[in-house]
Amino acid sequence: MPPGLADSFAVLPGLFWLLLPIAAASGWWLARHAAQQEEAQEDRQSNYVKGLNYLLADQPDQALEILTQLTDAHREAVDSQLVLGRLFRRRGETDRAIYVHHKLLNRPDLSDAQRQRALLELGEDYTCAGLLDRAEELFQQLLDSPVQHEYETAEYHVTALHKLIAVYEQGKDWQQAIAHCDRLEQMTGQVYRTQAAQYCCELAQTAYTHQQPDSALHYLNEALRRNAHCTRANLLRARLATDQGDDHTALQALYAIEWQNPLLLHEALAALTECHARLGTSHALLDWLQGAYERYGLSWLASHLAQQLAREHGSTAALNFISKVLHDQPSFMGLRTWLELHSREQPTTDDITPLLLRSSRQLLDASARYRCNQCGFTSKVLHWQCPSCKRWETLYPLSDLTCRTPP
Ligand SMILES: [Zn+2]
Incomplete structure (x- = not known):
């Protein structure tokens, strides 16, 4: 054995006795620390359960006091506080939700991701509370904040943009809503044509209400440019044309709804009937209704077709048609049409037909x-x-x- 090493072993017994109390003290300290941690964990769980119980017992003030203290002391409870704030907001208690999220944002130890989530929640609180200026400012700040990695779009940017658009919707600021829809498309590569076209229709509707037909038409064309399937734009275009005495253009817009969205033809039926009646071409409407019913088989189309048949060919033809429909496809709507046509065709002195007609009307009107x-x-x-x-x-x-x- 080398002499140096032998000397080292010679001093070991002395060192052992010196280190022994230190090791004992370390062991005691670790055991005590573990016990304290365990105790704190038990306290935390107990307070958490107590806070939840207060919430369940509908005592939000007490729940708020306990659960926010919990978050103050423990970083991992940030998620709990975010949930708590959201819960208050859903209950309509926006003041409490704002308090919770403000308190959370005052913490100096939040990570960037936690701060962004808390800011998004706070912005939503402001929106729900109708504090739209504050919500707008907050979401804009989030949008303007730099992303961590330039090559990727931050998820919170997309979320903030969605929420900002909701703020503009609530404030009926349709121009801003359109501009931010475009920004969202650029950011995500996804198309938001339905809602952008609806914003254009909102602008058109406002212009129409203020008797500005040129401006209304401009926005309707913009709506159709953004979404060729925007039925609302064609319904309003038809109304504009009718106001100007141009029933042919109105009919063009109304019939276009069939390829846009046949289910919404329901909204066009009254205008179609009026336009054809003014032009003296109701027979053409009848032909189209027959074709449309064959194509879609909808009960409201059958009822409208029966009424048109009655106008064109009399109640008997209409009754025959609706009776066959009722046989194949029973419906309250068909039944009411049958009762209306029947009471017109064969006025009776009995009590039952008017009673059934009145009842079916009331049922349908209430539904x-x-x-x-x-x-x-x-x-x-x-x-x-x-x-x-x-x-x-x-x-x-x-x-x-x-x-x-x-x-
Ligand atoms: Zn819905």
Whole structure:
């Protein structure tokens, strides 16, 4: 053994006795630290459960106090606070949601991603509270903030842009909404033609209401340039043409709806009937209705065809037609048409026909006429933007009476 090494071993027993208390102290400290951590974890879980219980017991103030303290002390609870703020917002308690997100943003130790999420949530709180200026400013700030990697689009930029467009929708700032739809298309490469065309229609509708037909037509053409399937644009174009006494142009716009979206022909039927009546070409409408019913088989088309048959060829022909339809495809709408035609054709003194007619009218008048194909929202009138899910052009006419969900 080399002499140096032998000397080292010689001093080991002394060193051992010196290190022994240090090792014992370290062990004690580690054990104590682990115990403290365990205790803190138990406290945290206990407070978390307590906060949730307060929420479930509908005591949001107490829940807020406990759950925000939890977040103050522990970084990993940031997600919990984000959920808490969202929960308050969904309950309509935007003041509390704003408080939670502000408190979160005051933390100096948030990561960039956590700060961006908190800012997006806060912007949404402002939107829900109707503080649109603040929401706009916040989302614009997020959009202007630099991305981490220049070669990729930051996800929060896209989210901020979507939310900013929702702010402009709520404020009915359609020009800004269109401009930011274009920006979204550039950013994502996806096309947002339906909603951009609807914004143009909103501008056209405003111009029409203010008796500015040229401006209205300009926006309608823009709507169709952006979305060739925009039925709303053609419905309004037809109304503009009718106002100017140009029924031929109105008919062109109305018939175009069949290739745009046949389900929305429902909205064109009254205008089609009026235009043809003024032009003295109702027989042409009858031919088209017969073809359309063969193509789509919709009960509201059958009812309209029966009414047109009655005008052109009398009630008997119409009754024969609607009776056959009812046999093949029973519907309340068909039944009401049959009762209307029957009472016109054979006025009776009995009580039952007027009673049935009145009942069927009341049932249909009380039932929803349109349903959103995205969220199931039902309505008696057509909304171009669903009031529930806020999507555009998702409400369609129902084919028949629907039972409304009891309150
Ligand atoms: Zn909806």
